[in-house]
Amino acid sequence: MDSFRWTIVGIAAAIVIVVAAALSFILMPGAAPQADARVANSYSGMVPAGQLLRVPVTGIYPGGSPAGLNPDMKNPLAHDPDAVARGAKDFDTFNCSGCHMAHAGGGMGPALSDAAWLYRSSDANIYLDIAQGRGAGMPAFGAMLPDRTIWELVAYVRSISEKPPATFGATTSANPQSPDIEQVPAGKIDTTTPWKFTEPMPPNGEKSGGGPPNANPGN
Numbered sequence: 001m002d003s004f005r006w007t008i009v010g011i012a013a014a015i016v017i018v019v020a021a022a023l024s025f026i027l028m029p030g031a032a033p034q035a036d037a038r039v040a041n042s043y044s045g046m047v048p049a050g051q052l053l054r055v056p057v058t059g060i061y062p063g064g065s066p067a068g069l070n071p072d073m074k075n076p077l078a079h080d081p082d083a084v085a086r087g088a089k090d091f092d093t094f095n096c097s098g099c100h101m102a103h104a105g106g107g108m109g110p111a112l113s114d115a116a117w118l119y120r121s122s123d124a125n126i127y128l129d130i131a132q133g134r135g136a137g138m139p140a141f142g143a144m145l146p147d148r149t150i151w152e153l154v155a156y157v158r159s160i161s162e163k164p165p166a167t168f169g170a171t172t173s174a175n176p177q178s179p180d181i182e183q184v185p186a187g188k189i190d191t192t193t194p195w196k197f198t199e200p201m202p203p204n205g206e207k208s209g210g211g212p213p214n215a216n217p218g219n
């Protein structure tokens with residue numbers, strides 16, 4: 001009977017050791033890069049509403065001073081190395097591209113992949129554009145998207161909002177009322193750096209490799 005009891009105690013001890021070892025792997029991964037990733041992704045909450053309320057949508061200040069306002073509030077995900085890539089996915093997932101087109105090249109909604117802004121360019125202004133919506137057709141996504149997702153979209157929109165290189169071709173509408181339309185290559189739908197894929201426009205309109213400038217007689 002004694003030896004039976006000892007066997008039971010032995011089995012119990014073995015189980016405790018195995019469970020403890022497994023738990024230590026789960027609870028203490030220990031490796032430095034994972035610890036860094038946790039720090040980078042640590043933002044999970046709301047920016048206090050009071051801070052956002054002090055972000056102006058205009059640059060016109062009474063007396064010329066923005067004192068008391070907070071025009072430069074930063075994206076809390078600014079140091080998250082993956083935020084831009086996640087924002088690029090969000091941009092398609094939540095159908096921003098349905099209006100702003102692939103790479104936010106511009107469609108029914110204005111181009112966001114340029115350096116021109118209707119409602120100012122700060123991180124918080126872009127956040128508010130998305131959360132509150134804007135009058136001429138921009139829906140208010142604040143009730144649908146978590147705070148964190150909106151900041152990811154802000155990171156993405158900011159990453160693509162550069163002035164196009166001088167070599168980039170602008171197509172000008174035949175209608176003089178309509179401004180130049182900027183385009184990015186639709187084949188690069190996954191990129192977060194669309195301007196890297198632009199090609200210089202040859203002076204005669206022909207691409208190297210030959211062929212007439214417009215091979216499609218229908219156009």
Ligand code: HEC
Nearest residue numbers: 094095096099109117118119120129134135136137138153
């Ligand atoms: C139904 C079409 C539509 C959808 C969907 C849409 N937008 Fe817009 N967006 C617009 C229009 C139109 C404007 C310009 C509004 C205005 O001038 O008042 C705009 C404006 C903006 C602006 C301000 C641009 C500036 O120059 O200041 C940002 C930023 C923006 N949208 C981002 C987004 C993001 C991110 C999404 C997806 C979550 C999105 N939009 C979804 C139509 C849309």
